Amino acid sequence: MRIIVQQGAIQQTVADAIVVNLFEGVTAPGGATGAVEAALRPPGAAQGPLGQRIQLGDFTGKLNEITIIYTAGALPAARVIVVGLGKAEEFTLDRARQASATAIRTARDLGCRTVATIAHGGGIGGFAMREAAQATVEGALLGSYTFQEQKTSANNRHRLESCILVEYDARKVAEAEAGAREGEIVARAVNAARTLVNRPPNLLTPAAFAEEARDMAQRVGLSCTVLEEADLAAHQMGGLLAVGKGSVNPPRFVVLEHAPAGAAEARPLVFVGKGVTFDTGGISIKPADNMQSMKADMSGAAAVFGAMQAIAQLGLTQRVVGLIPLVENMPDGRAFRPGDVITMMSGTTVEVISTDAEGRLILADALHFAKRYRPRAVVDVATLTGACVVALGEEVAAGLFANDEAWAACVQRAAEASGERVWRLPLYEDYGDKIRSDYADLKNSGGRNSGVGTSAYFLYHFVRGADSYPWAHLDIAGMMFSSETKGYHVKGARGFGVRLLVALAQGV
Ligand code: BES
Ligand code: MN
Ligand code: ZN
Numbered sequence: 350m351r352i353i354v355q356q357g358a359i360q361q362t363v364a365d366a367i368v369v370n371l372f373e374g375v376t377a378p379g380g381a382t383g384a385v386e387a388a389l390r391p392p393g394a395a396q397g398p399l400g401q402r403i404q405l406g407d408f409t410g411k412l413n414e415i416t417i418i419y420t421a422g423a424l425p426a427a428r429v430i431v432v433g434l435g436k437a438e439e440f441t442l443d444r445a446r447q448a449s450a451t452a453i454r455t456a457r458d459l460g461c462r463t464v465a466t467i468a469h470g471g472g473i474g475g476f477a478m479r480e481a482a483q484a485t486v487e488g489a490l491l492g493s494y495t496f497q498e499q500k501t502s503a504n505n506r507h508r509l510e511s512c513i514l515v516e517y518d519a520r521k522v523a524e525a526e527a528g529a530r531e532g533e534i535v536a537r538a539v540n541a542a543r544t545l546v547n548r549p550p551n552l553l554t555p556a557a558f559a560e561e562a563r564d565m566a567q568r569v570g571l572s573c574t575v576l577e578e579a580d581l582a583a584h585q586m587g588g589l590l591a592v593g594k595g596s597v598n599p600p601r602f603v604v605l606e607h608a609p610a611g612a613a614e615a616r617p618l619v620f621v622g623k624g625v626t627f628d629t630g631g632i633s634i635k636p637a638d639n640m641q642s643m644k645a646d647m648s649g650a651a652a653v654f655g656a657m658q659a660i661a662q663l664g665l666t667q668r669v670v671g672l673i674p675l676v677e678n679m680p681d682g683r684a685f686r687p688g689d690v691i692t693m694m695s696g697t698t699v700e701v702i703s704t705d706a707e708g709r710l711i712l713a714d715a716l717h718f719a720k721r722y723r724p725r726a727v728v729d730v731a732t733l734t735g736a737c738v739v740a741l742g743e744e745v746a747a748g749l750f751a752n753d754e755a756w757a758a759c760v761q762r763a764a765e766a767s768g769e770r771v772w773r774l775p776l777y778e779d780y781g782d783k784i785r786s787d788y789a790d791l792k793n794s795g796g797r798n799s800g801v802g803t804s805a806y807f808l809y810h811f812v813r814g815a816d817s818y819p820w821a822h823l824d825i826a827g828m829m830f831s832s833e834t835k836g837y838h839v840k841g842a843r844g845f846g847v848r849l850l851v852a853l854a855q856g857v
Contacts, residue, residue, distance in 0.1 A: 350493060351511040352486055352533050354526045355465075359515045360388045365461035366428040367515075368452040370469050372437040373410035376403055380472045381517065382431065389423050399431060411435060412444055413451040413836060417459075426465065430455050434469060442476060443768035445469040445484040447836030450492020454834075457493050457509045465513040468525060478521040482514060482528030483535075490536035491837035491844075496547040534662045535851055539844035541565070542648075542655035546829065546842035550627035550644040554598040555675035558626060558647065562603045562654060562673065569661040576602040584694060584718070588710035589674050591691045591701070595631055595684025596677035602715070605657045605671035609664070617668040619724040619818075620657070620850055621715045623708045623731035624650030624675035631678045631704030632686045645829040645842060646708070649730035650675065652825070652846030659851045669854050670722055674711040678704070690789045694718060695811055698789035706793040708733045709804055713811040719818070726756050726819040728853065729808065730846045736800025737824040746770035747828055747845070750805040752812060753819035760821045763852035769845060771823060780806035823849075 359367050359381045369382040378386050378399060390397035398418045402408040408416040412435030417428055432452040435444055448469050456464040466489070471481035489512045497503075516525040545553060545561065553561075559575045566573035578599045581590055586602065593600035603624075606617075625646035629635060635643065650673045657671040685691065689701045691710070695717040699710065708731050719727050737748045749764075749771040751757035757773065764771040780802040783795035791810060795803030805822050812820045828845035831838035 350490065350509050352489070352529055353511055353513045354482070354522065354529050355513050355515050356517070356519050356522045357515055358384060358517055359465060359467050360385045360424055362465040362513060362515050363425045364463040364465040364513060365426065366430050366456040366459065366464045367424070367426040368430045368432060368456070368464060368466035370432050370434050370448060370467070371399070371408070371410040372434050372440070372473065374436065375410060376400070381467045385424070385429055389418065389420060389429070409433065413447055415451060415455050417455070428459065428461070434474070437473060440470060440474050441768070442470060442480055442484040445474065445476070445481060446488035446491070446768070449485040449488030450837035453489040453509070453512060454492050460508065462508055462510045463513065464509065465515050467515055468528070478516065478524040479528035482525040483532035485514060486529045486532030487536045488837050490533065491539060492839065494540045494543060494839045496544060496841055498544070498548065531663065534659050535848060538655040538659035538851070539847045541658060542651035542847050543842040543844040545651040545654060546645050546648050546844070550677070553626055553644070553647070555601040555624070555626055555677060556598065558624060558650065558675050559601040559603050562605060565654065565658050566605055569658055571657055571661045572606045572608065574604040576604070585692070586694045586714040586718075587692045588694065588699070588714040589676055591685040591689065592631070592678055592707040592710050593676045595679040595681035598626070598677045600674070600676040603673040603675065605673070607657060607660050607665065607669045609666055609668065612666060612668045615668045616723050616725040617670045618854055619670045619672060619719045619722055619727045620653045621672045621712060621719060621727065621729035622650035622653030623647065623712055623729070623733065624673050625708060625711070626675060626677050628678045628705070628707065629680060631684050631707065632680050633703040633705040634680050635705060642830065646732050647675070648732050648825060648829045648842070648845065651844070652730045652850060655844065655847035656850035656854070659847065660854050663851070665854050667854065672715045672719060674715045676707070676711055678707045693811070697791060697810065700786040700789040700792040702792045702794040706804070709793060709807045712808055716808060716811045716820070720816045723816070724818045727812070728760060728821040728823065728850070730823045730825055730850070732826045732829055733824045734801045734804045734826055736804070738827040740774070740801055741772055741827055743827045744831060745827060746772045748801055748824035749773045749821060750776050750809070751821040752776065752809060756819035756821055759853060763849050767848035767852045769849040774801060774805070776805060776809055777802065781810070
């Protein structure tokens, strides 16, 4: 879907549908909605079709509520889609994103090819036009996302070709344009991450993911290095190599770098994403029920991929490095096994208790590798533990661990700005006690209890030491999928983390 920004009056815009909005409790619509209503009011009538619906209680303006008005030739557009924004005092940009998504999806499902919308939240919403336009465009593109790569017949319900963002005030059009472009970059990056997660694991192997990264980097102007198995051996990445041993699809390690002129030598922000393209559990095999969801065990990697794509396209001024360890965790005659002791890139030895605690092994090597960049700060994103899902819930929030209060606060601000929720969890030393091994320096599992804390503390071990850095760990295990299409979420991969990481790099 193309995004077009246009100066004009929404009620005069030529499109298959136009979108306006209403705050809950408003009885006499103003602004663009009022102008549409006035144009639809029959001569001599006390009110127009929207006022009538409000009066009858048929439309109240609750968040994401929709009513469709057919204009019968009174306007160039045959349909008016009115979307509720909820109560004015509860309005946020995230609500603008949701409302936009719901309205644009309504137009799409009606079979519209072109839809025109106002920027939600710019007028009485109280937000700057730039922010309102960005949120509206993000909502439109995120909400109308579909994944159809493996469908053999084209779904012709989905033929939305363009979305026109209409701004009446000529002085605000440049601002709307800037916001729309930014929203477009960010939303396309989230959708790219969603597509990688949705793609089946037989197609998205570590090598295939690395190829996608190489193509993307070329397109947007990032530098990209892909380490293959021999390179991983040369770097002594014992964690990544051990996990990869059971698969015929060999591991990869992708390094993406955004090094803008003037900051190319600066200490970078480093993002690390867990890229397990499929997690069977290995020899410590998982139960069969719902195992297919473990194709999403590379959601952290996809978040880093998407964020790096957006950061390059936005032309952010700071240096950012993305590290993506990629591996498939399979049971096999060559697979690593419980009882094995492996030597990590850092030299630390790890006793394998469970081959299903594989994420921390590949992340540990990446977090150690990060030290060579002398990072300003690091954040890793990983679908690391079922225990985090038990603690915080599915589709609720990511767990946040950090070794630095200022950096934790930055991550929390980015989470609030993006609407991607995180909840801080503690790094108590007690968790460290539970992963001491009798046979090596560490063991990779502390058992069922304290599952999320011990996994974070395991990672913390590889961050500490002389060349340590401010670090945050996001456990996004509960945030892989949306179970239903709602607001700007579409059933399937969520693309969680892209917007948070971009906000972080923007220094929000
Ligand atoms: N990828 C899983 C974690 C996961 C589980 C993500 C459910 C999303 C939904 C991870 O590799 C894993 O298997 N973790 C184990 C660790 C345990 C063996 C210490 C877990 O959480 O059970
Ligand atoms: Mn696992
Ligand atoms: Zn895993």
